[in-house]
Amino acid sequence: MYSEFHRENILNPKFRELGVGYAYEDYSTYHHYWVQLFRG
Numbered sequence: 001m002y003s004e005f006h007r008e009n010i011l012n013p014k015f016r017e018l019g020v021g022y023a024y025e026d027y028s029t030y031h032h033y034w035v036q037l038f039r040g
Contacts, residue, residue, distance in 0.1 A: 015038040
């Protein structure tokens with residue numbers, strides 16, 4: 001919640017649906033990848 005942009009999206013009452021995705025890759029720099037999708 002320290003990111004104002006993310007905070008506004010998470011708390012926006014117009015969004016009624018949330019999608020979350022996760023992927024893991026052994027050979028990448030960061031290994032863990034997350035995505036969130038807000039839909040109104």
